[in-house]
Amino acid sequence: MSLEPPLCPAAIRLTGIDKRFGAVHANRAIDLTVQSGSIHGLLGENGAGKSTLMKILFGMIHADAGMIEIDGAPVTFRSSAEALGAGIGMVQQHFSLIGAFSVTENLIMGRATGSLAMRMVRRLDLPRAARRAQELSDCFGFGIDPFARVSTLSVGARQKVEILKALWGGARTLVLDEPTAALSPPEAEELYALLDRLRAEGTTIVLISHKMPEIMRLCDRVTVLRDGAVVGEAELSGKDLARPAVRQLIEAHLVQMMIGRGNPELPQRAPKEGPLILDVRGLTDGVQFGPLDLKVHGSEIVAVVGVEGNGQSELVDLLMGLRKATDGLIAIDGHNVIDWSTQRRLDAGIAHIAEDRHATGVADGMSLIDNASIGFVDGKPFSTGPWFLSLRQRRLLTETLIERHQVRPPAADIPMASLSGGNQQKLVVGRELARAPRLLIAAQPTRGLDVGSTSAVHRALLDLRAGGSAILLPSLDLAEVFAIADRLVVLRKGQIVGRMTAAQFEIDQIGRWMSGSQGDPAPGPPCPDAPKQMDTAL
Known part of the structure; x- marks a missing residue:
């Protein structure tokens, strides 16, 4: 036997x-x-x-x-x-890092149960821990500075720190x-x-x-x-x-x-170029971004691609008024908005799906009703006076968004934090689409969404485009870009280094632009000079 x-x-x-x-x-x-x-x-x-x-x-x-x-x-x-x-180590979908701490301090805190980490914490042996962090980063090719404060890192770099934290104790x-x-x-x-x-x-x-x-x-x-x-x-x-x-x-x-x-199928693209809605010329923050020229017409989706940290977030912040431009022009339907507040830009027809919803898109501790009505409260039917908001109207909006975008669980009164990351994103996307914007800035709109929800968001963006709106799509997902974008621009070091139409999409060339393997080409012919006078009021 x-x-x-x-x-x-x-x-x-x-x-x-x-x-x-x-x-x-x-x-x-x-x-x-x-x-x-x-x-x-x-x-x-x-x-x-x-x-x-x-x-x-x-x-x-x-x-x-x-x-x-x-x-x-x-x-x-x-x-x-x-x-x-x-x-067992776990890297969660939502970051669990402490922004005020350095990368090394976050790694120590994340593995405080290990004997080495405990000795480091007790002695505050940060130089030794930083050397270990540098070795791990170099070993895995993450390029993370162990002394960098987490709050200064890009979203992609923070994800790498999360992974390093899980590996820190040899899980x-x-x-x-x-x-x-x-x-x-x-x-x-x-x-x-x-x-x-x-x-x-x-x-x-x-x-x-x-x-x-x-x-x-x-x-x-x-x-x-x-x-x-x-x-x-x-x-x-x-x-x-x-x-x-x-x-x-x-x-x-x-x-x-x-x-x-x-697997749901998207409708075929049938783009028709509409009037110029977003006109960006010579935009710079005077530090590392720009100068940059960019145009987006109605009935058009223009994707912005590039390796994380090459200016995508800065571009969105400048367009939304969250970062101060030192020079240049941002025109929406011919109105120069560069000196306008974020709220005034929203009122002018700009909507924004935030790249990091937890930092700028939602309030985790508040209800779905409160989160769904962010940005709507200054006008009818939500505002019934200078100090009063209509709970009934806000609930109606929330329940409509829940049903239309299949948010689960379908309960308007529960806290936002009780939803999965994907369902939070569906509510945020629905809220911004409900503004019926002239310009939608959709930064990573399908991050964390499943196949069915991703298809639904793409269909909604295509419907918005068909209605004549302009869409700017900063995205790290090239499959998403190839599926729905009409044009793309590639950002590197805060400047546009390549442009393509949908008919020209070619992944190898995009990769060379993103990595700089062909050098940094000229950003193309400049836009015409800005008119001496721009309409600054709606």
């Missing part, structure tokens, strides 16, 4: 995990097994229960029922510190919740290479992602959740994903399980 070698225990085994939040049944008796040394994908629509399940694993919240096993042994985590001590299992949501394509490829290397070295990774190419590129196995329950799994390792027919079949199967229907 031959004896078979014993099977290695799974790195993670969740059995019968159940969790309710009032009337919301977030997890329904979930069983999940993740094999050691694998990358296991977790797919599902926004609000399907993915993040809740992983927060239970990480000890952030406690299940109402069920069991957790790590390496074959039952465990009960009363806190994240205990999960960290057991070798054996990593849970990554939408890790590339804030990364440019080159940065995402760097992360993919890192994850491949970690897997080869035996690290177990659970990857929550809405990006199908990312799932297909990285994962050995995928579990799909819908309405808080497991609806199916798919084995990817060993499949010939290089064959388009095989890949398309698997992708279609995953989408069908995830949203209960086939």
Whole structure:
């Protein structure tokens, strides 16, 4: 009789995990097994229960029922510190960094349960910790300054710090919740290479992602959740994903399980150039941005692409009046708005989907009603006098947005913080579209959204364009740009270094412009001189 070698225990085994939040049944008796040394994908629509399940694993919240096993042994985590001590690290979708602290201080605080980190905290041995942080950053090619204050970092750089924080103590299992949501394509490829290397070295990774190419590129196995329950799994390792027919079949199967229907298709573009709505000339902040010339017409979507930190955020801030321009012109429908306040620009027909919704787009502790009516309160029917707001009208708006954009859970009075990141984004997008703007500045509008919600947002943007509005689309997602943009410009070091129409889109050339591998070409012919007089009042 031959004896078979014993099977290695799974790195993670969740059995019968159940969790309710009032009337919301977030997890329904979930069983999940993740094999050691694998990358296991977790797919599902926004609000399907993915993040809740992983927060239970990480000890952030406690299940109402069920069991957790790590390496074959039952465990009960009363806190994240205990999960960290057991070798589980989690990079959450929303940043958990302290802006006033340096990168090194955040790394120490994030791994305070490790013996090395505890000694560093007690002795405040920041130079030693900074050397370790620099070694980690250099090892993974993240290019992070360990002495930089987190509040000064770009969104992409903060995401890298979050990942470094999870790796700081040598976690054996990593849970990554939408890790590339804030990364440019080159940065995402760097992360993919890192994850491949970690897997080869035996690290177990659970990857929550809405990006199908990312799932297909990285994962050995995928579990799909819908309405808080497991609806199916798919084995990817060993499949010939290089064959388009095989890949398309698997992708279609995953989408069908995830949203209960086939992958939605966008209508064909039929752009017709309208009147000039946004006219930017010689715009600069006198520091690192500009000078820059840019035009966006009605019935047009113009994408702004580039590696994170090359001027996209500065451009949006200047257009919205959140940053002071030292020179140049910003004209909306022929009116020079460069000296106007942000509120006056909103009143003039500009809407803004913020890149970082938590910093400038929402108030987490306030209700959906309060968040849905931000920016509407100065006019009818929401304002009934100088000191009075109509709760009935604000509730009506909120319930309309919830229904139209399928925000879950559909409760207008709950705090914004109780929604998943994707559902928060859907409410923000709906709120800005409800302004019926002349110009919509949509910065990363589908960040953190699932396949179905992303398609719905794209369709809404196309509908807005068809109605004659102009849309400026700063985006790190080239697939999104290729799907809906009519033109794109590439930013590098605060200047436009390349321009393309949809008919010319070519990813290799865009990548060369983004990386500067061809040098920085001239930004093209300048716009005509600004007229001596501009209308400054509506």
